[in-house]
Amino acid sequence: xxxxxxxxxxxxxxxxxxxxxxxLGIITAAFSLYLVYGVPAQGRENEINHMNDVKDQFVxxxxxxxxxxxxxxxxxxxxxxFTLGTGGGYTQGSNSIIPILSPVSSSGVIGINQRAVExxxxxxxxxxxxxxxxxxxxxPNNQPPSGNPSPPSNLTVYIDTRSSVTLSDLSVPxxxxxxxxxxxxxxxxxxxxxxxxFISYNTTQSVNCPPSxxxxxVVYSSGTKYTQTDLTITVFKGGVKxxxxxxxxxxxxxxxxxxxxxxxxxAYGLKxxxxxxxxxxxxxxxxxPLAARSGGAITYxxxxxxxxxxxxxxxxxxxxxxxxYWISQTYYYQLGGIFLYQPTENGxxxxxxxxxxxxxxxxxxxxxxxxxxxxxxQTSTGLVGGNSPVQIKTTLTNQTALPYVQGLPANSRWIxxxxxxxxxxxxxxxxxxxxxxxxxAGIPNYLSPVTSGNDTTxxxxxxxxxxxxxxxxxxAQNATYAVRVQGxxxxxx
Amino acid sequence: MIGAILLIVxxxxxxSILMVAVISQPQPQKxxxxxxxxxxxxxxxxxxxxxxxxxxxxxxAILVDGVNMTSSFxxxxxxxxxxxxxxxxxxxxYNPLHPPKTIQIVYTEGxxxxxxxxxxxxxxxxxx
Numbered sequence: 001x002x003x004x005x006x007x008x009x010x011x012x013x014x015x016x017x018x019x020x021x022x023x024l025g026i027i028t029a030a031f032s033l034y035l036v037y038g039v040p041a042q043g044r045e046n047e048i049n050h051m052n053d054v055k056d057q058f059v060x061x062x063x064x065x066x067x068x069x070x071x072x073x074x075x076x077x078x079x080x081x082f083t084l085g086t087g088g089g090y091t092q093g094s095n096s097i098i099p100i101l102s103p104v105s106s107s108g109v110i111g112i113n114q115r116a117v118e119x120x121x122x123x124x125x126x127x128x129x130x131x132x133x134x135x136x137x138x139x140p141n142n143q144p145p146s147g148n149p150s151p152p153s154n155l156t157v158y159i160d161t162r163s164s165v166t167l168s169d170l171s172v173p174x175x176x177x178x179x180x181x182x183x184x185x186x187x188x189x190x191x192x193x194x195x196x197x198f199i200s201y202n203t204t205q206s207v208n209c210p211p212s213x214x215x216x217x218v219v220y221s222s223g224t225k226y227t228q229t230d231l232t233i234t235v236f237k238g239g240v241k242x243x244x245x246x247x248x249x250x251x252x253x254x255x256x257x258x259x260x261x262x263x264x265x266x267a268y269g270l271k272x273x274x275x276x277x278x279x280x281x282x283x284x285x286x287x288x289p290l291a292a293r294s295g296g297a298i299t300y301x302x303x304x305x306x307x308x309x310x311x312x313x314x315x316x317x318x319x320x321x322x323x324x325y326w327i328s329q330t331y332y333y334q335l336g337g338i339f340l341y342q343p344t345e346n347g348x349x350x351x352x353x354x355x356x357x358x359x360x361x362x363x364x365x366x367x368x369x370x371x372x373x374x375x376x377x378q379t380s381t382g383l384v385g386g387n388s389p390v391q392i393k394t395t396l397t398n399q400t401a402l403p404y405v406q407g408l409p410a411n412s413r414w415i416x417x418x419x420x421x422x423x424x425x426x427x428x429x430x431x432x433x434x435x436x437x438x439x440x441a442g443i444p445n446y447l448s449p450v451t452s453g454n455d456t457t458x459x460x461x462x463x464x465x466x467x468x469x470x471x472x473x474x475x476a477q478n479a480t481y482a483v484r485v486q487g488x489x490x491x492x493x
Numbered sequence: 494m495i496g497a498i499l500l501i502v503x504x505x506x507x508x509s510i511l512m513v514a515v516i517s518q519p520q521p522q523k524x525x526x527x528x529x530x531x532x533x534x535x536x537x538x539x540x541x542x543x544x545x546x547x548x549x550x551x552x553x554a555i556l557v558d559g560v561n562m563t564s565s566f567x568x569x570x571x572x573x574x575x576x577x578x579x580x581x582x583x584x585x586x587y588n589p590l591h592p593p594k595t596i597q598i599v600y601t602e603g604x605x606x607x608x609x610x611x612x613x614x615x616x617x618x619x620x621x
Contacts, residue, residue, distance in 0.1 A: 019501040026508040033515065041523070048526045326526075327546065340544040340578070347578035349543050429579065440534065 034101075043103025043325035046086040050106065051329055054319055055351065057082050058331050058338045061317070061392065062352055066336065068396040069374060069479040077395040082319060084108040085387025106323045109385040110392075112483045113376060114318055116422050119311040120335065120373055121455075122402070124415035124474060125467070127151075128305040129403040135297035140176065140283035144298050151275045153405075154299035155263045157192050159231060162257035175284045176294050178263060180277040184468065188273050189236040190263050191284065194252065195245065198224040228252075231259050235268055242269055276304075302405045309402060311420070312478055315376025317392065336374040341425060348429040356417065358441040358460070365463035366410050367443045371402075371417070371476040382485035393484045402476035410462070412472040418457040427451045434458040524600050524607045525553075531596055531612040538587040538614070540566070540596065541579070548576040552602040553609065555582070558593045562586060592616070 057080065064078040085107040135154075138144040157176055175193030182188070202220040209216035228251040235243035246268075249259050264271045283294065318332035330341040337354030341347070355372035377397060384390050405411045419430045434449040438458065447459040462471035527545030531538065540555075542548075550573065555563045562584070570580035596612045 015497045015501055019497075019504060022501070022505055023508065026512060029512065030515070044523065329544065342544060342578045345547060345577040345579075347580070349541070349579045351543070425579075432579070436532070440532075 039101070039103050040325050046103060047106050047323045047326040050083065050086045051321060051326070053083060054321070054331055058319070058333060059352060061333060062336065062338055065374065065394060065481060069372065069399055072399060074396050074399055077393055080392045080394070081389050082110055082392060083389050084110060084319075084385070104324050105387050106321060107385065107387040108319055108321045109383065110317070110319045110390055110485060112317055112380050112382040112485055113315050113378060114383060115316045115332065118314050118316070118334070118419065118421040118426070120314055121311045121418040121420065122309040122371065122415065122476065123418070124307050124412045124472075126305060126307045126412035126415070126474060127302045127405040127408065127470065128307050129302045129405055130300065135299045137295065137297050138281055139295045140281055143281060144279050152264070152298045153301035155274065155296070156299070157261045157263065157294070157296040159192065159194060159259045159261070159294050160257060161194070161252055161254045161259070176296070177282045177284050179280045179282070180274070182275050182277045185275045185277070186238045186273050188238070188270055190268070190270065191234040192261050193232050193234070193284065194229050195232045196229045197227045199227055200224050231261070233261065233268060235270060237270070237273055312373045312375050313378050315378060315380070317376060317483060336372055339426075339429065346425050348423075348425040350429060350433050353433070353437070356437070358437055358443050360441050360443040362442075364409065366471055366473055367460055367462050368473045368475065369415055369417075369460060371474070373476070373478040375478065375480050377480050377482045380483040382483070384485050391486045393486070395482045397480045397482050399479040400477060402478065404474045404476060406475075408470070410470040410473040412474050413467050413470055414459060414461045415472055415474055416457055416459045418455050420454050421456070422454050427454070427456050430456040522603045522607070525609055527609060529598060529610055529612060531614055533589070533592055533614050533616070535589050538584040538592070540582040540584075540612070542576055542581070544578050547578070550574050550576065552600065554599045554601050554606070556597040556599060557584070558595060
């Protein structure tokens, strides 16, 4: 009996151990299943959500920087935060007792100007503002240089009446005749005259009444009387008189006596006609040269130029994810746009477009090219890695308009926009961006973007395929940002 | 003794049922996560892969206004078998006079279909 009892006790213990081991096995199997399927799925979900957050943070960053340059807030700083990894660096620490139950946190690196040097180059045949330009003076005896290459910004004639000895000298007609021949354009002529005004009158000279009675005969004598002198302009376009003796100044005097007339004033209808010209100036009615002096000036504040703007180094703010369960994506801000690069496929797409846009006014046949070259200062550098949040401080340091003439319907004959980058994925992205943007705008006569070496270029010729017309209007500016990065507990780079 | 055996049997049976219930569930299916954007002009309708998982041809369907029109889409890019980031699908049956309203990209791998994304088609933009 004792032996039987001992054997029974042994078997009872064995069954409990077996049961416990079985339960342990089941629990282990459940854990294994969770680890194999649950944790990666949860990690993938976390990383996808985190990448969406990063995308939103870049969009917020772009909007903040746009607000700076749109409102010309030079020297103003904006701050943005970026989360480098999932869990913000805290998930792993709090669950370190059982680290296998939670996905490993992803991490990332944020860098300023860590991409290879990438440039934006603008080349165009345009009317470019000139500084320190001396007006070209002319008088009837000193003709302006002929064959000037471009339309002037100002064509001013001065009539000086101060040499008139007496006011009556102004009764002598005097003026200037500006005669312009324009190859490929409409010839025009402007006659600017001191025009004396007279009134006619009749005075009774005698009244003859016949002695025998009857009607008397009145004898008149006629005469004219000078009243005043007006400065007038008469305009011919293509030989057709379009303005006849329009008064510019009424009742001119010899004091102060210096009258200026800008022939390119909108009121005379010549502004849109004046182009590249040979100008001949002659004095008219020189019978009284002492009555008034005359002269003038052609001001070329801009001229037709093959314009090469110095390459703008675009810079970048880049976030590289180091994901464990999903694609390691790379987002970067450059030239006002947000771009996404996926190294596994070596592909880049535009998430938000850069500030280079095109539009086309079909009624005016004018292509508008808008370029806001928003660059990150090359002296700004920084690199912070980890999975905690980082702060980015960005300051608009300067904002400069490129010297394209504004106020005209168009200022360019053609324009080339070139992005230089050694990154093949970025080259393909820029080709695609230029093509789709040009197509969407419906602009005519552009050369499909091509990549030669590291240069990806789009050439926009405008409506006129001969490239002789100003049918491309370029609006361009360059703004530069200084960027600093600061990690939590780190230092400002 | 009998009670212990019965207890073990009951526990094992309960756990077995639980495990069978768990294991018999389909494995967690990774539905591709991707962004796509649709551009409609007066000449073409194009869907661009805007980042995220690549899709293997045959693993997804494209529903145009609810109708499976996958075969009417032509893919750009070097590898015709995979739709990668930056590559586009052009809709050959596009009629700009009657543009579709919605496009759904449905992941069909693994049995049941899962909608990856639904795109609203913009009004066609004129081109030159």
